[in-house]
Amino acid sequence: MEAMDAVGQVATHTDFSIWGLFWAADIVVKTVMLGLLSASIWCWAIIVDKTIHYRRAKSEMNRFERLFWSGQSLEELYQAQSQKVSGGLGSVFVAAMKEWKRSHEQNAASFIGVQARLEKVLDVAIARESENLEKRLSFLATVGSAGPFIGLFGTVWGIMNAFTGIAQASSTNLAVVAGPIAEALFAxxxxxxxxxxxxxxxxxxxxxxxxxxxxxxxxxDEFSTILSRQLEARSPR
Structure with missing residues:
Protein backbone atom coordinates (compact mmCIF):
# COMPACT_ATOMS: atom_id res chain seq x y z
CA MET A 1 0.00 0.00 0.00
CA GLU A 2 2.82 2.39 0.87
CA ALA A 3 4.59 1.55 -2.42
CA MET A 4 1.42 2.37 -4.36
CA ASP A 5 1.12 5.69 -2.50
CA ALA A 6 4.74 6.54 -3.39
CA VAL A 7 4.11 5.72 -7.02
CA GLY A 8 1.01 7.87 -6.98
CA GLN A 9 2.97 10.78 -5.53
CA VAL A 10 5.63 10.44 -8.26
CA ALA A 11 2.98 10.44 -10.98
CA THR A 12 1.16 13.39 -9.41
CA HIS A 13 4.21 15.60 -8.90
CA THR A 14 5.87 14.96 -12.26
CA ASP A 15 5.61 18.04 -14.47
CA PHE A 16 5.68 16.99 -18.11
CA SER A 17 5.83 20.52 -19.53
CA ILE A 18 8.98 21.65 -21.34
CA TRP A 19 10.21 23.69 -18.36
CA GLY A 20 9.25 20.95 -15.95
CA LEU A 21 11.19 18.34 -17.88
CA PHE A 22 14.22 20.62 -18.03
CA TRP A 23 14.30 21.56 -14.33
CA ALA A 24 13.70 17.98 -13.22
CA ALA A 25 16.52 16.61 -15.40
CA ASP A 26 19.87 15.45 -14.10
CA ILE A 27 22.75 17.95 -14.23
CA VAL A 28 24.38 16.03 -17.07
CA VAL A 29 21.16 16.00 -19.10
CA LYS A 30 20.68 19.71 -18.35
CA THR A 31 24.19 20.42 -19.61
CA VAL A 32 23.46 18.51 -22.81
CA MET A 33 20.20 20.41 -23.32
CA LEU A 34 21.79 23.81 -22.70
CA GLY A 35 24.70 22.99 -25.01
CA LEU A 36 22.36 21.91 -27.81
CA LEU A 37 20.14 24.96 -27.34
CA SER A 38 23.18 27.26 -27.47
CA ALA A 39 24.40 25.49 -30.61
CA SER A 40 20.95 25.83 -32.18
CA ILE A 41 20.83 29.58 -31.45
CA TRP A 42 24.31 30.05 -32.90
CA CYS A 43 23.34 28.01 -35.98
CA TRP A 44 20.34 30.24 -36.61
CA ALA A 45 22.52 33.33 -36.19
CA ILE A 46 24.91 31.94 -38.82
CA ILE A 47 22.02 31.03 -41.14
CA VAL A 48 20.53 34.53 -40.98
CA ASP A 49 23.93 36.21 -41.34
CA LYS A 50 24.98 34.05 -44.30
CA THR A 51 21.63 34.45 -46.04
CA ILE A 52 21.94 38.24 -45.88
CA HIS A 53 25.63 38.10 -46.81
CA TYR A 54 25.06 35.87 -49.85
CA ARG A 55 22.14 37.97 -51.07
CA ARG A 56 24.29 41.10 -50.83
CA ALA A 57 27.24 39.34 -52.49
CA LYS A 58 25.11 38.17 -55.43
CA SER A 59 23.77 41.69 -55.88
CA GLU A 60 27.31 43.13 -55.86
CA MET A 61 28.49 40.51 -58.37
CA ASN A 62 25.62 41.33 -60.73
CA ARG A 63 26.30 45.06 -60.41
CA PHE A 64 30.02 44.65 -61.07
CA GLU A 65 29.47 42.42 -64.09
CA ARG A 66 27.16 45.02 -65.62
CA LEU A 67 29.87 47.67 -65.13
CA PHE A 68 32.66 45.42 -66.39
CA TRP A 69 30.90 44.52 -69.63
CA SER A 70 29.42 47.99 -70.17
CA GLY A 71 32.38 49.10 -72.27
CA GLN A 72 33.96 51.24 -69.55
CA SER A 73 37.75 51.26 -69.68
CA LEU A 74 39.61 49.02 -67.27
CA GLU A 75 41.53 51.99 -65.88
CA GLU A 76 38.35 53.92 -65.05
CA LEU A 77 36.76 50.86 -63.49
CA TYR A 78 39.91 50.20 -61.48
CA GLN A 79 39.98 53.77 -60.14
CA ALA A 80 36.32 53.52 -59.12
CA GLN A 81 36.67 50.09 -57.47
CA SER A 82 39.95 50.80 -55.69
CA GLN A 83 38.46 53.81 -53.90
CA LYS A 84 35.81 51.75 -52.11
CA VAL A 85 35.84 48.61 -50.02
CA SER A 86 34.59 45.90 -52.33
CA GLY A 87 34.35 42.15 -52.24
CA GLY A 88 33.64 39.38 -54.67
CA LEU A 89 34.37 40.13 -58.31
CA GLY A 90 35.43 43.69 -57.53
CA SER A 91 38.10 42.49 -55.11
CA VAL A 92 39.44 39.95 -57.63
CA PHE A 93 39.49 42.63 -60.34
CA VAL A 94 41.34 45.17 -58.18
CA ALA A 95 43.95 42.61 -57.10
CA ALA A 96 44.69 41.63 -60.70
CA MET A 97 44.82 45.24 -61.90
CA LYS A 98 47.27 46.17 -59.14
CA GLU A 99 49.65 43.47 -60.31
CA TRP A 100 49.09 44.47 -63.94
CA LYS A 101 49.92 48.12 -63.26
CA ARG A 102 52.89 47.20 -61.07
CA SER A 103 54.35 45.04 -63.84
CA HIS A 104 53.99 47.82 -66.39
CA GLU A 105 55.49 50.42 -64.06
CA GLN A 106 58.51 48.17 -63.62
CA ASN A 107 58.68 47.56 -67.39
CA ALA A 108 58.50 43.82 -67.01
CA ALA A 109 59.97 42.25 -70.11
CA SER A 110 58.86 38.65 -69.66
CA PHE A 111 55.37 37.95 -71.00
CA ILE A 112 55.35 34.55 -69.32
CA GLY A 113 56.44 36.02 -65.98
CA VAL A 114 53.70 38.66 -65.99
CA GLN A 115 51.10 36.08 -66.96
CA ALA A 116 52.23 33.72 -64.19
CA ARG A 117 52.12 36.48 -61.57
CA LEU A 118 48.64 37.53 -62.68
CA GLU A 119 47.36 33.97 -62.37
CA LYS A 120 48.85 33.64 -58.88
CA VAL A 121 47.30 36.93 -57.81
CA LEU A 122 43.92 35.81 -59.14
CA ASP A 123 44.21 32.47 -57.35
CA VAL A 124 45.06 34.16 -54.04
CA ALA A 125 42.19 36.65 -54.42
CA ILE A 126 39.72 33.84 -55.20
CA ALA A 127 40.97 31.80 -52.24
CA ARG A 128 40.51 34.81 -49.95
CA GLU A 129 36.97 35.44 -51.19
CA SER A 130 36.13 31.72 -50.98
CA GLU A 131 37.29 31.58 -47.38
CA ASN A 132 35.10 34.55 -46.56
CA LEU A 133 32.07 32.95 -48.24
CA GLU A 134 32.55 29.58 -46.52
CA LYS A 135 33.43 30.98 -43.09
CA ARG A 136 31.46 29.35 -40.21
CA LEU A 137 29.71 26.86 -42.51
CA SER A 138 31.76 24.10 -40.92
CA PHE A 139 30.00 24.82 -37.61
CA LEU A 140 26.66 24.04 -39.25
CA ALA A 141 28.08 20.77 -40.56
CA THR A 142 29.43 19.89 -37.12
CA VAL A 143 26.14 20.55 -35.36
CA GLY A 144 24.22 18.72 -38.08
CA SER A 145 26.33 15.60 -37.72
CA ALA A 146 27.06 15.62 -33.98
CA GLY A 147 23.81 17.10 -32.62
CA PRO A 148 21.75 13.87 -32.69
CA PHE A 149 24.55 11.90 -31.04
CA ILE A 150 24.98 14.49 -28.28
CA GLY A 151 21.22 14.36 -27.69
CA LEU A 152 21.41 10.57 -27.68
CA PHE A 153 24.08 10.74 -24.99
CA GLY A 154 21.69 12.78 -22.84
CA THR A 155 18.97 10.22 -23.53
CA VAL A 156 21.15 7.28 -22.51
CA TRP A 157 22.19 9.09 -19.33
CA GLY A 158 18.57 9.88 -18.50
CA ILE A 159 17.48 6.28 -19.06
CA MET A 160 20.26 5.14 -16.73
CA ASN A 161 18.74 7.43 -14.09
CA ALA A 162 15.33 5.95 -14.86
CA PHE A 163 16.56 2.43 -14.17
CA THR A 164 18.19 3.70 -10.98
CA GLY A 165 14.78 5.06 -9.98
CA ILE A 166 13.23 1.65 -10.63
CA ALA A 167 15.78 0.01 -8.35
CA GLN A 168 15.28 2.56 -5.58
CA ALA A 169 11.48 2.41 -5.75
CA SER A 170 11.48 -1.40 -6.02
CA SER A 171 8.71 -1.04 -8.59
CA THR A 172 8.46 -1.50 -12.33
CA ASN A 173 5.40 0.73 -12.56
CA LEU A 174 5.65 3.16 -15.49
CA ALA A 175 4.81 6.08 -13.22
CA VAL A 176 8.16 5.70 -11.49
CA VAL A 177 10.21 6.05 -14.66
CA ALA A 178 7.90 8.17 -16.80
CA GLY A 179 9.52 11.44 -15.73
CA PRO A 180 13.19 10.44 -16.23
CA ILE A 181 12.41 8.76 -19.57
CA ALA A 182 10.53 11.84 -20.77
CA GLU A 183 13.49 14.02 -19.73
CA ALA A 184 15.86 11.69 -21.56
CA LEU A 185 13.80 11.71 -24.76
CA PHE A 186 13.52 15.49 -24.52
CA ALA A 187 17.33 15.68 -24.86
CA ASP A 221 39.57 33.11 -66.39
CA GLU A 222 37.85 35.69 -68.61
CA PHE A 223 39.79 38.60 -67.15
CA SER A 224 43.06 36.69 -67.42
CA THR A 225 42.32 36.11 -71.09
CA ILE A 226 41.64 39.82 -71.65
CA LEU A 227 44.90 40.82 -69.97
CA SER A 228 46.76 38.12 -71.88
CA ARG A 229 45.58 39.58 -75.18
CA GLN A 230 46.73 43.03 -74.10
CA LEU A 231 50.11 41.62 -73.11
CA GLU A 232 50.49 39.99 -76.52
CA ALA A 233 49.50 43.22 -78.23
CA ARG A 234 52.10 45.24 -76.30
CA SER A 235 54.92 42.72 -76.49
CA PRO A 236 57.51 43.31 -79.22
CA ARG A 237 57.19 41.03 -82.24
Whole structure:
Protein backbone atom coordinates (compact mmCIF):
# COMPACT_ATOMS: atom_id res chain seq x y z
CA MET A 1 0.00 0.00 0.00
CA GLU A 2 2.82 2.39 0.87
CA ALA A 3 4.59 1.55 -2.42
CA MET A 4 1.42 2.37 -4.36
CA ASP A 5 1.12 5.69 -2.50
CA ALA A 6 4.74 6.54 -3.39
CA VAL A 7 4.11 5.72 -7.02
CA GLY A 8 1.01 7.87 -6.98
CA GLN A 9 2.97 10.78 -5.53
CA VAL A 10 5.63 10.44 -8.26
CA ALA A 11 2.98 10.44 -10.98
CA THR A 12 1.16 13.39 -9.41
CA HIS A 13 4.21 15.60 -8.90
CA THR A 14 5.87 14.96 -12.26
CA ASP A 15 5.61 18.04 -14.47
CA PHE A 16 5.68 16.99 -18.11
CA SER A 17 5.83 20.52 -19.53
CA ILE A 18 8.98 21.65 -21.34
CA TRP A 19 10.21 23.69 -18.36
CA GLY A 20 9.25 20.95 -15.95
CA LEU A 21 11.19 18.34 -17.88
CA PHE A 22 14.22 20.62 -18.03
CA TRP A 23 14.30 21.56 -14.33
CA ALA A 24 13.70 17.98 -13.22
CA ALA A 25 16.52 16.61 -15.40
CA ASP A 26 19.87 15.45 -14.10
CA ILE A 27 22.75 17.95 -14.23
CA VAL A 28 24.38 16.03 -17.07
CA VAL A 29 21.16 16.00 -19.10
CA LYS A 30 20.68 19.71 -18.35
CA THR A 31 24.19 20.42 -19.61
CA VAL A 32 23.46 18.51 -22.81
CA MET A 33 20.20 20.41 -23.32
CA LEU A 34 21.79 23.81 -22.70
CA GLY A 35 24.70 22.99 -25.01
CA LEU A 36 22.36 21.91 -27.81
CA LEU A 37 20.14 24.96 -27.34
CA SER A 38 23.18 27.26 -27.47
CA ALA A 39 24.40 25.49 -30.61
CA SER A 40 20.95 25.83 -32.18
CA ILE A 41 20.83 29.58 -31.45
CA TRP A 42 24.31 30.05 -32.90
CA CYS A 43 23.34 28.01 -35.98
CA TRP A 44 20.34 30.24 -36.61
CA ALA A 45 22.52 33.33 -36.19
CA ILE A 46 24.91 31.94 -38.82
CA ILE A 47 22.02 31.03 -41.14
CA VAL A 48 20.53 34.53 -40.98
CA ASP A 49 23.93 36.21 -41.34
CA LYS A 50 24.98 34.05 -44.30
CA THR A 51 21.63 34.45 -46.04
CA ILE A 52 21.94 38.24 -45.88
CA HIS A 53 25.63 38.10 -46.81
CA TYR A 54 25.06 35.87 -49.85
CA ARG A 55 22.14 37.97 -51.07
CA ARG A 56 24.29 41.10 -50.83
CA ALA A 57 27.24 39.34 -52.49
CA LYS A 58 25.11 38.17 -55.43
CA SER A 59 23.77 41.69 -55.88
CA GLU A 60 27.31 43.13 -55.86
CA MET A 61 28.49 40.51 -58.37
CA ASN A 62 25.62 41.33 -60.73
CA ARG A 63 26.30 45.06 -60.41
CA PHE A 64 30.02 44.65 -61.07
CA GLU A 65 29.47 42.42 -64.09
CA ARG A 66 27.16 45.02 -65.62
CA LEU A 67 29.87 47.67 -65.13
CA PHE A 68 32.66 45.42 -66.39
CA TRP A 69 30.90 44.52 -69.63
CA SER A 70 29.42 47.99 -70.17
CA GLY A 71 32.38 49.10 -72.27
CA GLN A 72 33.96 51.24 -69.55
CA SER A 73 37.75 51.26 -69.68
CA LEU A 74 39.61 49.02 -67.27
CA GLU A 75 41.53 51.99 -65.88
CA GLU A 76 38.35 53.92 -65.05
CA LEU A 77 36.76 50.86 -63.49
CA TYR A 78 39.91 50.20 -61.48
CA GLN A 79 39.98 53.77 -60.14
CA ALA A 80 36.32 53.52 -59.12
CA GLN A 81 36.67 50.09 -57.47
CA SER A 82 39.95 50.80 -55.69
CA GLN A 83 38.46 53.81 -53.90
CA LYS A 84 35.81 51.75 -52.11
CA VAL A 85 35.84 48.61 -50.02
CA SER A 86 34.59 45.90 -52.33
CA GLY A 87 34.35 42.15 -52.24
CA GLY A 88 33.64 39.38 -54.67
CA LEU A 89 34.37 40.13 -58.31
CA GLY A 90 35.43 43.69 -57.53
CA SER A 91 38.10 42.49 -55.11
CA VAL A 92 39.44 39.95 -57.63
CA PHE A 93 39.49 42.63 -60.34
CA VAL A 94 41.34 45.17 -58.18
CA ALA A 95 43.95 42.61 -57.10
CA ALA A 96 44.69 41.63 -60.70
CA MET A 97 44.82 45.24 -61.90
CA LYS A 98 47.27 46.17 -59.14
CA GLU A 99 49.65 43.47 -60.31
CA TRP A 100 49.09 44.47 -63.94
CA LYS A 101 49.92 48.12 -63.26
CA ARG A 102 52.89 47.20 -61.07
CA SER A 103 54.35 45.04 -63.84
CA HIS A 104 53.99 47.82 -66.39
CA GLU A 105 55.49 50.42 -64.06
CA GLN A 106 58.51 48.17 -63.62
CA ASN A 107 58.68 47.56 -67.39
CA ALA A 108 58.50 43.82 -67.01
CA ALA A 109 59.97 42.25 -70.11
CA SER A 110 58.86 38.65 -69.66
CA PHE A 111 55.37 37.95 -71.00
CA ILE A 112 55.35 34.55 -69.32
CA GLY A 113 56.44 36.02 -65.98
CA VAL A 114 53.70 38.66 -65.99
CA GLN A 115 51.10 36.08 -66.96
CA ALA A 116 52.23 33.72 -64.19
CA ARG A 117 52.12 36.48 -61.57
CA LEU A 118 48.64 37.53 -62.68
CA GLU A 119 47.36 33.97 -62.37
CA LYS A 120 48.85 33.64 -58.88
CA VAL A 121 47.30 36.93 -57.81
CA LEU A 122 43.92 35.81 -59.14
CA ASP A 123 44.21 32.47 -57.35
CA VAL A 124 45.06 34.16 -54.04
CA ALA A 125 42.19 36.65 -54.42
CA ILE A 126 39.72 33.84 -55.20
CA ALA A 127 40.97 31.80 -52.24
CA ARG A 128 40.51 34.81 -49.95
CA GLU A 129 36.97 35.44 -51.19
CA SER A 130 36.13 31.72 -50.98
CA GLU A 131 37.29 31.58 -47.38
CA ASN A 132 35.10 34.55 -46.56
CA LEU A 133 32.07 32.95 -48.24
CA GLU A 134 32.55 29.58 -46.52
CA LYS A 135 33.43 30.98 -43.09
CA ARG A 136 31.46 29.35 -40.21
CA LEU A 137 29.71 26.86 -42.51
CA SER A 138 31.76 24.10 -40.92
CA PHE A 139 30.00 24.82 -37.61
CA LEU A 140 26.66 24.04 -39.25
CA ALA A 141 28.08 20.77 -40.56
CA THR A 142 29.43 19.89 -37.12
CA VAL A 143 26.14 20.55 -35.36
CA GLY A 144 24.22 18.72 -38.08
CA SER A 145 26.33 15.60 -37.72
CA ALA A 146 27.06 15.62 -33.98
CA GLY A 147 23.81 17.10 -32.62
CA PRO A 148 21.75 13.87 -32.69
CA PHE A 149 24.55 11.90 -31.04
CA ILE A 150 24.98 14.49 -28.28
CA GLY A 151 21.22 14.36 -27.69
CA LEU A 152 21.41 10.57 -27.68
CA PHE A 153 24.08 10.74 -24.99
CA GLY A 154 21.69 12.78 -22.84
CA THR A 155 18.97 10.22 -23.53
CA VAL A 156 21.15 7.28 -22.51
CA TRP A 157 22.19 9.09 -19.33
CA GLY A 158 18.57 9.88 -18.50
CA ILE A 159 17.48 6.28 -19.06
CA MET A 160 20.26 5.14 -16.73
CA ASN A 161 18.74 7.43 -14.09
CA ALA A 162 15.33 5.95 -14.86
CA PHE A 163 16.56 2.43 -14.17
CA THR A 164 18.19 3.70 -10.98
CA GLY A 165 14.78 5.06 -9.98
CA ILE A 166 13.23 1.65 -10.63
CA ALA A 167 15.78 0.01 -8.35
CA GLN A 168 15.28 2.56 -5.58
CA ALA A 169 11.48 2.41 -5.75
CA SER A 170 11.48 -1.40 -6.02
CA SER A 171 8.71 -1.04 -8.59
CA THR A 172 8.46 -1.50 -12.33
CA ASN A 173 5.40 0.73 -12.56
CA LEU A 174 5.65 3.16 -15.49
CA ALA A 175 4.81 6.08 -13.22
CA VAL A 176 8.16 5.70 -11.49
CA VAL A 177 10.21 6.05 -14.66
CA ALA A 178 7.90 8.17 -16.80
CA GLY A 179 9.52 11.44 -15.73
CA PRO A 180 13.19 10.44 -16.23
CA ILE A 181 12.41 8.76 -19.57
CA ALA A 182 10.53 11.84 -20.77
CA GLU A 183 13.49 14.02 -19.73
CA ALA A 184 15.86 11.69 -21.56
CA LEU A 185 13.80 11.71 -24.76
CA PHE A 186 13.52 15.49 -24.52
CA ALA A 187 17.33 15.68 -24.86
CA UNK A 188 17.14 13.70 -28.11
CA UNK A 189 14.37 15.98 -29.37
CA UNK A 190 16.51 19.07 -28.73
CA UNK A 191 19.40 17.39 -30.54
CA UNK A 192 17.19 16.86 -33.60
CA UNK A 193 15.84 20.41 -33.38
CA UNK A 194 19.43 21.68 -33.51
CA UNK A 195 20.67 19.24 -36.16
CA UNK A 196 17.89 19.25 -38.77
CA UNK A 197 17.96 23.01 -39.58
CA UNK A 198 21.77 22.94 -39.47
CA UNK A 199 21.97 20.15 -42.06
CA UNK A 200 19.40 21.75 -44.38
CA UNK A 201 21.02 25.17 -44.09
CA UNK A 202 24.52 23.77 -44.61
CA UNK A 203 23.51 22.03 -47.84
CA UNK A 204 21.75 25.14 -49.15
CA UNK A 205 24.42 27.63 -48.13
CA UNK A 206 27.25 25.39 -49.36
CA UNK A 207 25.54 25.14 -52.74
CA UNK A 208 25.13 28.94 -52.90
CA UNK A 209 28.76 29.47 -51.89
CA UNK A 210 29.91 26.98 -54.53
CA UNK A 211 27.97 28.81 -57.24
CA UNK A 212 29.48 32.16 -56.26
CA UNK A 213 32.97 30.69 -56.11
CA UNK A 214 32.34 29.30 -59.59
CA UNK A 215 31.43 32.80 -60.77
CA UNK A 216 34.66 34.14 -59.27
CA UNK A 217 36.71 31.49 -61.05
CA UNK A 218 34.89 32.07 -64.34
CA UNK A 219 35.46 35.82 -64.15
CA UNK A 220 39.13 35.28 -63.29
CA ASP A 221 39.57 33.11 -66.39
CA GLU A 222 37.85 35.69 -68.61
CA PHE A 223 39.79 38.60 -67.15
CA SER A 224 43.06 36.69 -67.42
CA THR A 225 42.32 36.11 -71.09
CA ILE A 226 41.64 39.82 -71.65
CA LEU A 227 44.90 40.82 -69.97
CA SER A 228 46.76 38.12 -71.88
CA ARG A 229 45.58 39.58 -75.18
CA GLN A 230 46.73 43.03 -74.10
CA LEU A 231 50.11 41.62 -73.11
CA GLU A 232 50.49 39.99 -76.52
CA ALA A 233 49.50 43.22 -78.23
CA ARG A 234 52.10 45.24 -76.30
CA SER A 235 54.92 42.72 -76.49
CA PRO A 236 57.51 43.31 -79.22
CA ARG A 237 57.19 41.03 -82.24
Missing amino acids: TAIGLVAAIPAVIAYNKLSSDAGKMIGRLEGFA
